[in-house]
Amino acid sequence: DAGVIQSPRHEVTEMGQEVTLRCKPISGHDYLFWYRQTMMRGLELLIYFNNNVPIDDSGMPEDRFSAKMPNASFSTLKIQPSEPRDSAVYFCASSFKPNDGYTFGSGTRLTVV
Amino acid sequence: GENVEQHPSTLSVQEGDSAVIKCTYSDSASNYFPWYKQELGKGPQLIIDIRSNVGEKKDQRIAVTLNKTAKHFSLHITETQPEDSAVYFCALADYKLSFGAGTTVTVRA
Numbered sequence: 001d002a003g004v005i006q007s008p009r010h011e012v013t014e015m016g017q018e019v020t021l022r023c024k025p026i027s028g029h030d031y032l033f034w035y036r037q038t039m040m041r042g043l044e045l046l047i048y049f050n051n052n053v054p055i056d057d058s059g060m061p062e063d064r065f066s067a068k069m070p071n072a073s074f075s076t077l078k079i080q081p082s083e084p085r086d087s088a089v090y091f092c093a094s095s096f097k098p099n100d101g102y103t104f105g106s107g108t109r110l111t112v113v
Numbered sequence: 114g115e116n117v118e119q120h121p122s123t124l125s126v127q128e129g130d131s132a133v134i135k136c137t138y139s140d141s142a143s144n145y146f147p148w149y150k151q152e153l154g155k156g157p158q159l160i161i162d163i164r165s166n167v168g169e170k171k172d173q174r175i176a177v178t179l180n181k182t183a184k185h186f187s188l189h190i191t192e193t194q195p196e197d198s199a200v201y202f203c204a205l206a207d208y209k210l211s212f213g214a215g216t217t218v219t220v221r222a
Binding site for chain 1: 144145147149154155156157158159162202206207208209210211212213214215
């Protein structure tokens with residue numbers, strides 16, 4: 001298995017633009033998680049899905065953020081409009097169970113200028 | 114999420130020495146306690162984990178201990194090597210993982 005695949009690896013965008021981050025989880029993993037990592041706040045859980053259904057989105061910062069999982073092999077995290085404070089590394093992770101080891105992707109480094 | 118305190122924030126050790134990182138947590142029904150290693154430019158990678166029905170677990174040079182009564186768990190790395198230099202995160206799960214702030218470990222050759 002190729003592991004959790006995220007794209008793009010790097011994204012630089014101007015404030016106000018829409019940004020879409022993509023994730024392909026490990027086949028067979030029923031849980032998918034989106035995390036954001038910053039120096040100030042560390043690793044924060046934004047949202048997680050079970051069997052393609054959003055279960056907990058309490059970590060999503062505000063309405064500018066949205067996430068979807070149209071099928072078991074694909075998820076997106078969208079920011080519209082983007083702001084400089086959204087600059088961070090965004091990680092996708094997947095697992096068989098919530099109380100089990102997560103496999104993380106390599107992350108997307110987002111810079112909003 | 115569950116609050117997890119991780120100490121120290123930075124740790125510098127001489128190659129061959131041991132490194133210990135400790136995490137404490139508040140009231141929780143958590144029963145799963147993993148540790149992750151993150152190298153520069155990569156995502157966190159699971160290195161060892163422990164469940165609440167076990168007090169200690171070892172895998173070669175790394176070990177984790179858990180004291181549920183005192184609400185703390187620790188990562189022990191013995192015979193440290195330069196490739197152990199990374200950021201280490203503890204985490205705990207009720208139904209989702211909450212991470213500590215991380216410990217930057219530097220192994221001096």
